[in-house]
Amino acid sequence: MTRIKCCGMTRIGDALLAVRLGADAIGLVFSARSKRQVTLAQARGIVVALPPFVATVALFMDDEASLVRQVLDEVRPMLLQFHGDESDGWCAQFGHPFLKAIAMGEGAAALPRLRDYPHATGLLLDGHAAGEAGGSGKAFDWSLLPGGLAQPLILAGGLHAGNVGDAVRTARPWAVDVASGVESAPGIKDPARLKAFIRAVRTVDAE
Numbered sequence: 001m002t003r004i005k006c007c008g009m010t011r012i013g014d015a016l017l018a019v020r021l022g023a024d025a026i027g028l029v030f031s032a033r034s035k036r037q038v039t040l041a042q043a044r045g046i047v048v049a050l051p052p053f054v055a056t057v058a059l060f061m062d063d064e065a066s067l068v069r070q071v072l073d074e075v076r077p078m079l080l081q082f083h084g085d086e087s088d089g090w091c092a093q094f095g096h097p098f099l100k101a102i103a104m105g106e107g108a109a110a111l112p113r114l115r116d117y118p119h120a121t122g123l124l125l126d127g128h129a130a131g132e133a134g135g136s137g138k139a140f141d142w143s144l145l146p147g148g149l150a151q152p153l154i155l156a157g158g159l160h161a162g163n164v165g166d167a168v169r170t171a172r173p174w175a176v177d178v179a180s181g182v183e184s185a186p187g188i189k190d191p192a193r194l195k196a197f198i199r200a201v202r203t204v205d206a207e
């Protein structure tokens, strides 16, 4: 079964709805570069409202280590996710499981970077170009997802209910990740789009 992460949550109601519809994980963005940035208090409110067995992921992009530590202390996410130029060693310094996002905007030229993060729990391949923030709604060529990597791959970038079925069929990722494709505005999830997205993934899983 393909895991589903809904990213860029800013409201408790949206997170609870996503989980009720079948999302496995929710993402909270702490980067000041994001239109979906949450405060520590907002994030903590969402995390404590969730039912058991839902993964919580805290996102950063070239942020200070002190912010990451503060989020770990006060929000207690299950996973960290790094979107910038952070090195494997920098990401691993917190002793906490992490995902590393790889910007796939350059296509195959980005593939060597998949080998640079041996400490990552998983690699999230996103459609934006290196240096750009995530949540851009940009897709990349899913057939580039390589097999044979040690880590699970999470497919992101420009996914929505209309294309996620093809994406899963093509790439067979461990998980898919969506932000703008289930929104009516940045950080505001749209119930109908959320429902259609999760249904589309589950339909392919059942084929």
Ligand SMILES: O=C(O)c1ccccc1NCC(=O)[C@H](O)[C@H](O)COP(=O)(O)O
Pocket (backbone or CB within 6 Å): 007, 008, 027, 029, 031, 033, 034, 035, 036, 059, 060, 061, 083, 126, 127, 133, 134, 135, 136, 137, 138, 156, 157, 158, 159, 177, 178, 179, 180, 181
């Ligand atoms: O969402 C943001 O604004 C953001 C800003 C800075 C770093 C990461 C960010 N988001 C990460 C994500 O949500 C993923 O990239 C996302 O699943 C893909 O976004 P989308 O293409 O909009 O589905």
